Amino acid sequence: MFAGIGRSSVRHPWLTILGWLVAAVALTVFAPQFKSSADQADFLPGHYESLQVADLQERSFPQQERPAATAVFRREDGGVLTAGDKADVVRVTDGLDRAGVELVESVKTGPQAVSPNGKIALASIVSTVDDHQDPELLDAVKELRERVGPLVAGTDLHVGLTGAAASALDTRESSGDTDAMITMATLTLIVILLLVIFRSPLIALLPVLIISVVYVVASGLIATAAELVGLTADSSVSSILIVVLFGVGTDYILFLVFRWREQLRAGQEPKAAMEEAVARVGETVASAAGAVIVAFLALLLSSLGMLRAMGPALAISVAVTLVAALTLVPAVFSLLGTRAFWPSKAWRTAPRNELADRTGAVIARRPGTVAAASGAVLAALALGVLSFNPVFDSGSSLPDDLESVRASKEMQRGFAAGQTDPVWVLVEEEDGGTLSTGALTAYAEELRGVEGVGQVAPAVTNASGDVAQIAVVLAHPPTSERAIELVGGQLRDTAHEAAPEGTRALVGGPTGVLADIQAAVNRDYSLVFPAAGLAIMVILGLLLRSAVAPWFLMLAVALGFGATLGSTVWLFQDLKGESGLLFTLPVIVYLFVVAIGTDYNILMVARLREETRSGVDPREAVYRAVARSAPTIGAAAIILAGTFGVLLLAESTMLQQMGFAVAFGILLTAFVMALLLVPAVTSLLGDRVWWPGERRRRAAATVPPPAPDEQSAVGASTDR
Template identity: 50%
Template sequence: MFRRIGNAVVRHPVWTIVAWLIAAVAIVATAPSLPSSSDESSFLPRSYESIKAADLQQEAFPSAFTPSAIALYKRTDGGKLTAADQRDVARITSELKKKDIDQVQKVVPGQPSEDGRYALTLVQMDSKKAGQPEQADAAKVLRDDVKELAKGTRLDVKLGGSAAQALDQQDSSERGEALIGIGTFVIILVTLLIIFRAPILAVLPLILIGLVSAIANGLIAFATKLFDLEANSSISSILIVVLFGVGTDYFLFLIFRYRERLRLGDEPKQAMINAVDRVGEAIASAAGAVIIAFLALVLSTLGFLKQMGPALAIAVAVTLIAGLTLIPAVVSLIGPKVFWPSKSWRKEPDNARFAALGRGVRRRPALTAALSGLVLVVLSLGMFGYQATFDLASGSMPKTKESMVVQDEMQKAYSAGAAAPTDVYLSTTDGRRLDESALAPYARKLGAVDGVANARLTQVNKEGTTADFTVTLEYEASTDKAIDAVSRVRDIAHANTPERTEALVGGMSSIYKDIDTAVNHDYRTVFPVAAALIMIILGLLLRSIVAPWYLMASVGLGFSATLGATVWIFQDWQGHPGLMFMLPVIMYLFVVAIGTDYNILMIARLREEARAGREPREAAGMALRHAGPTVAAAGFILAATFATMMLAGNSLLTEMGFAVSFGIAVAAFVMAMFFTPSLTALIGHAAWWPGHGDRAEATAADAGTARPGSAPAAPGDGASTAAYDPAERRG
């Protein structure tokens, strides 16, 4: 199949390129624009208690006041607010009421702090637009207006709250995307220049993947609109890295093999056809593993991951098609001039370093497996200290952003949980009015829960069927202590409901509690499904039942080592209270799926060497010698590309960038180069059971040719032996 694909695109390169250009123009021109949601509650399905509570609030208390923006006032000298300052706050609040700002429904004064140093203005917006760009725009207008109104006073005013956080997150995301994009381009460009010393080859993948990126983003927009998925600003940053990182990987897989075929004497077009034929299966299998792993996120209960899965799967699928069609067409059209001005492509390098590594694996596979495995096991010990954090707002932007400063100052000036109180809604089950005499005792029981600062009855709906109890926790809403406290509140609220009533607990801490539950569900569902599907792909590629088991075990060990290292770096060294809650899921999929690429490339090359008549240990050594440079180059570029996410300036992308880049480095430089080939050498022929995929190939083209392995090995990054070369020159 891959030979036919290679033949088609190499024989008709211009038509292939034109088809891609037409597709790009059509898709980009017609793709819908996507709103981006940063509302945490949109992550969860409606079956969770926190979402049921939010729906009940809308039904029972449609005019309930929930601030979307909070203006925080303090004196510029840090002293207590004077009577004149209080009048200025009242005036600013009144002036804001008079302004007809889009999305703003109510503007009311808030409670001053107990120490008299802070005052608040609370702004309610349309709850149906929570987290949407319209409210970020409204927050920008509010921020400008409130600062303008405070001019000439002794007041320093800052705007916080969810709408302001959405605005700051948007600004931070745009800056982060720019830094990630620039960093990605520079890393790919410089690394390819060093590897090939050919400017055309350095620039070409950036141009081609840029075209692929435009098509992929358009298709993602169509899919998101069609299936009503959640869009999130963080996904676009991840997409940049995935498209250019994975795309460069597949570009390198193909170019290294194309150069090898040229060195073996193939005519240029035939060299590309043979390259697609030889490496196409490995690229398709690697991409298939990544796509399936990403699609497994559809099983997630979190809206963020549900959208990320199909989006990344579409991006990789388009990249795969480009790797098998667009890249071969363009390179075959340029021909060997693609390597200009370097002439080193004509001659095989000695590859002494990788040859030495290959000899080491061949001679001492047990020692190699033990040492590389020990490194992974030691790093894995750190994972037992893993803690999750749910503060998405501070995780997605620097602490210096204005809304984050407001959040921190409010935690110091007010009860830590005052900025996001928990609500308990008590409703009758038969539609009758609540027994008012039972409400005060119920509030006292809620207030007695460990971790609750106070609890009070706030309001009862006009029908008298639902009561709202405001429960203020002692802890900031996203902390582990707050999540544990809201769990205790739920237990007491459910266990002490009066007759004919039921209770629902809502608020941000309740949402975080449900997100925690949903993530734990995903660990039990997404991980095994993704692993099982990747194993099936490996089994089909290798025609083996044995190899997929130890390949996935090695990748799983790589995941554990990566999580352990990330915990040690960010929790133990930098003092973070925890890692972002979705990091293990994302890390698992990137490290397991993309990291499997290198295992696939190495094991496919090892099989190729075995089919040339080599014994298992010799095949492992030769595979490392010849495929090692490809894995090293691709692994370095992909790891460095993901590391650019650390430039975004927020803890979410910093943690993700480090974890994924470290995991890919482990996958390329520990697993694929040492652990996998040494294990395969130790297991021997049994690794290919029952398909016997390592049996020497006997073809008509071999007639009259020396026995495979008897000819001298052609040194280099991809060449194996000239002995099986004639079989590659078919068609």
């Protein structure tokens, strides 16, 4: 099959390239815009309690105004607001209210909006739309920020806008800058590394151009698929998509170009060499991509919409990259021929690689020592997992210098920790009657007795009298771990148990959403991880025709996962002093490190099988496989880790954590697992690794070891 694909692309290069360009243009013109959201509630299924609260609240209290944003006033010197300051607050608020900003229904304040300590005053910004992520509403908040400056000029006041819409605006603008920065850093890194490896400007630039076309096609397909099934992705998916496409795409191009260069060195003509390269490396690359795709698709089992949307999006991107690697890349390079390597002539002769030779020799001589040492390193790093503390508020990853973040912190200087986002407790009469005022008062007292609850407002009943809502202010910040545990545990338990007879009680609000997300993530850990691991094992078994190899490979990858997450915990929690890591990080690390990192294991084991089939004994096969694979695996891993590593340049803590974890995990997978642990264990197991598939054919005579300069450029192809 792969021979036919390579032959078709090489013999009809212009038609292949034209097809890709037409697809890119058509998707750019006709594909819908990809929708994203930063609101955690958008990603929960409707059966979670916090969403039931929101639905009941909307039906029972439609007249209740929920501010889209809040203006936070304070004195420049941080002191108590004077009578003149309060008058200025009213004047500025009236000025914003009369400004006629589109989608802004009202901007209002009052004496009750001044904090108990007198240092902070608030003004509520109410919009005419319920969706606080609406792009036009975000533009309205941006206009309000521009208008408020002249209004406070000449006063002693400082004003900042925060709240849902203001945070969404800051996220959108920060993400736009981050995407541009990540794109430029990724492209620069890839070009420099390829230039160092091949010493050819054409080969350094061509992958970037090819993957840019792939990016356009993949983005259009993802947006179209999302529109058809109604998926909304997290606002960070665009940054992840960039590094996945350019990182994985560059890897697959490297695998193919290295094999093409090897065939050229063997004396084949460029077109014939490319056909042979696709035929030989196609199965391995397709298997590696398949492992990544099924791991991403396992996210469809998640109960979080953000992960369900991310999974198919990334799976589509990898699938498009695979097709491009097997069609577009051969077409482009077959047209260029050996001119692609200009001005370097190094492609004509195989270089010496003493480090790879020595590594292979050490593993072949002392596989037990190497396996124990590499396994011990991974196990030691994995100990950091014991300190892992998940953080469930994605807004906490926003840079501290954003206006919404600063204003939110300033607001907490004057109001109780949970004042800004109270927990809502709703009580609904189940038999169609009306609620008793006395019962509601007694119920509120029960809630007030829960440890960690600061204030409980009197119950407010709807027009029909069958639903009441109670605002509960916590003593802890709404997004803190203690608040989430309280709402998801004791507060909900008390609210349910103490509900008046004949009623049902529901607990929601922003903290309730986070508590439900925590429950959803714990459920996903126990489902997505095993499903992804099982799918990857099936692919490994089919590729290697073995029932043994997939088991020890997945055990090795699991150890690598623990080492990756543990190292990230030590860096960000212990060294940088952050409160915790983003709650989705274990899922992201598992899928990226297990799936993408498994590429290198597949390449190594496929080369081990190839050498074993040649008739040499297992240790000789290990020596040859490591010596010939190390250059390619090392180069590919450095490029892929580098593309994820550029996420460390982002201002978002979430992206920084993700960038380090995936980049470091890939390096561990390549240099510790694929090049040390896997071949060492394979040597120890011997022929048993390939059971019940084809066992090695013993050679009648000893096969001499490869010459030092006999390096294979692709490392892990599977000869037919």
